[in-house]
Amino acid sequence: MSKRHLTFVCQNCGAAYNRWQGKCEACGEWNTLSEEGSDKPAGPGRKPGKGRLFQLQDLAGDAQDAPRIASGIGELDRVTGGGFVRGSVLLLGGDPGIGKSTLLIQATAALARAGERAVYISGEEAVAQVRLRAERLGLREARVELASETSVEDIVATLSEGRTPRLIVIDSIQTMWTDTVESAPGTVTQVRGSAQALIRFAKRSGAAVILVGHVTKDGQIAGPRVVEHMVDAVLSFEGEGSHQFRILRAVKNRFGPTDEIGVFEMTGSGLREITNPSELFLSERDLGQPGTAVFAGMEGTRPLLVEIQALVAPSSLGTPRRSVVGWDGSRLSMVLAVLEAHCGVRLGGHDVYLNVAGGLRIQEPAADLAAAAALVSSLANAPLPADSVYFGEVSLSGAIRPVAQAGARLKEAAKLGFTGAVVPESARAEAAGLSVNDIASLTSLVADIAQRGNLRRGGENGAQEG
Numbered sequence: 001m002s003k004r005h006l007t008f009v010c011q012n013c014g015a016a017y018n019r020w021q022g023k024c025e026a027c028g029e030w031n032t033l034s035e036e037g038s039d040k041p042a043g044p045g046r047k048p049g050k051g052r053l054f055q056l057q058d059l060a061g062d063a064q065d066a067p068r069i070a071s072g073i074g075e076l077d078r079v080t081g082g083g084f085v086r087g088s089v090l091l092l093g094g095d096p097g098i099g100k101s102t103l104l105i106q107a108t109a110a111l112a113r114a115g116e117r118a119v120y121i122s123g124e125e126a127v128a129q130v131r132l133r134a135e136r137l138g139l140r141e142a143r144v145e146l147a148s149e150t151s152v153e154d155i156v157a158t159l160s161e162g163r164t165p166r167l168i169v170i171d172s173i174q175t176m177w178t179d180t181v182e183s184a185p186g187t188v189t190q191v192r193g194s195a196q197a198l199i200r201f202a203k204r205s206g207a208a209v210i211l212v213g214h215v216t217k218d219g220q221i222a223g224p225r226v227v228e229h230m231v232d233a234v235l236s237f238e239g240e241g242s243h244q245f246r247i248l249r250a251v252k253n254r255f256g257p258t259d260e261i262g263v264f265e266m267t268g269s270g271l272r273e274i275t276n277p278s279e280l281f282l283s284e285r286d287l288g289q290p291g292t293a294v295f296a297g298m299e300g301t302r303p304l305l306v307e308i309q310a311l312v313a314p315s316s317l318g319t320p321r322r323s324v325v326g327w328d329g330s331r332l333s334m335v336l337a338v339l340e341a342h343c344g345v346r347l348g349g350h351d352v353y354l355n356v357a358g359g360l361r362i363q364e365p366a367a368d369l370a371a372a373a374a375l376v377s378s379l380a381n382a383p384l385p386a387d388s389v390y391f392g393e394v395s396l397s398g399a400i401r402p403v404a405q406a407g408a409r410l411k412e413a414a415k416l417g418f419t420g421a422v423v424p425e426s427a428r429a430e431a432a433g434l435s436v437n438d439i440a441s442l443t444s445l446v447a448d449i450a451q452r453g454n455l456r457r458g459g460e461n462g463a464q465e466g
């Protein structure tokens with residue numbers, strides 16, 4: 001009998017120590033170490049030394065039939081890259097209450113309706129609760145197989161019987177526990193052990209498994225950071241509290257792109273797909289107000305028009321405030337610096353707020369020009385033309401750089417009734433019927449807006465310097 005060893009495992013990154021300490025040296029987090037029983041080696045125990053012989057195979061072998069299973073929910077398939085891959089494991093993360101369980105019960109129901117075997121296992125809710133939700137969603141008659149279970153061994157044993165399910169949902173991985181590990185459910189060691197067992201089952205049986213993971217305050221998938229490395233794809237389900245939109249984004253995907261997003265709306269009867277998100281994101285525009293510009297962006301292969309809102313106001317603080325929602329704070333600083341250095345726009349005495357409407361998060365540098373236009377428009381108190389879109393990357397020298405897929409962006413703008421576009425010079429060729437104002441530098445954009453508003457530039461902007 002070996003004595004049971006205690007180890008201290010960081011609940012953030014999974015690093016193990018044999019003594020307690022306040023700070024995890026691996027990830028730098030404080031107070032994340034907690035005591036756990038030692039991790040037995042994963043997999044069936046085997047004596048070291050003698051291994052089982054296995055067959056090596058050619059790269060050009062027979063591909064398995066129908067490697068993907070379309071879920072029947074278009075926006076979900078777009079993000080996964082065309083459906084769930086057989087034998088793959090996907091982790092879906094998101095804040096509590098964002099709609100993970102709703103999305104997955106809808107996905108399992110859609111598959112079940114198509115005659116596939118789909119299983120939904122909840123470790124958090126009783127079967128009656130899941131039924132109640134399904135009833136509310138109008139999915140009562142779909143032949144989803146339900147259970148409320150938390151033991152991974154029981155789940156694997158049950159699902160190994162009969163026809164292999166095409167899709168298995170485990171809601172959530174934090175509630176699962178496995179006999180092979182001694183720690184309490186929810187600890188990193190348990191989460192990792194349970195995930196390993198389920199991943200082994202998926203690979204062996206060919207079923208697609210979706211693990212639901214909770215997210216901590218700072219947006220990490222709680223505990224199972226370690227799980228992110230083990231699974232084939234990580235999706236994150238996001239939304240702003242005040243909005244009904246939900247955005248599904250791939251953080252990692254071994255079988256597809258990671259830049260596609262799926263857009264949903266949470267309604268009284270579940271999640272509704274939004275197939276034309278631009279219309280949605282532009283639906284509540286403040287037409288004719290200074291400080292707003294429409295950015296023609298791309299999310300993966302899909303163009304997406306969204307309003308960028310800026311407020312520039314004189315500051316009473318020694319260090320003026322810079323606040324940004326939905327965009328990168330350091331990109332904002334860069335655009336502000338370029339405006340000051342090359343265009344004579346003095347913002348040092350102003351608070352600057354920038355917001356991407358609708359709760360969307362933009363990652364493209366192509367949004368620089370739209371952000372700059374919104375900022376200058378707010379400062380000059382001059383509304384931008386309501387029927388124009390903006391895109392282009394701003395370089396540190398103030399030049400407007402070309403961006404990818406200008407044609408698709410302009411086409412989408414034309415489709416939604418826009419008539420003008422302020423874009424990099426290279427985009428002129430792709431006009432798509434819009435009247436294109438191609439600019440080479442940020443200075444010409446600023447001059448253009450200044451003409452219409454009361455922008456004082458350079459030394460003239462004395463009011464705030466006093």
Ligand code: TYD
Pocket residue numbers: 094095096097098099100101102103133136137266267268269270271
């Ligand atoms: P849920 O899927 O339980 O979230 P998660 O599993 O991510 O914690 O969603 C719960 C929220 O969604 C709850 O606030 C109520 C809302 N909701 C609707 O607005 N309409 C619906 O049809 C359903 C089922 C839920």
Ligand code: MG
Pocket residue numbers: 100101102124171
């Ligand atoms: Mg849930």
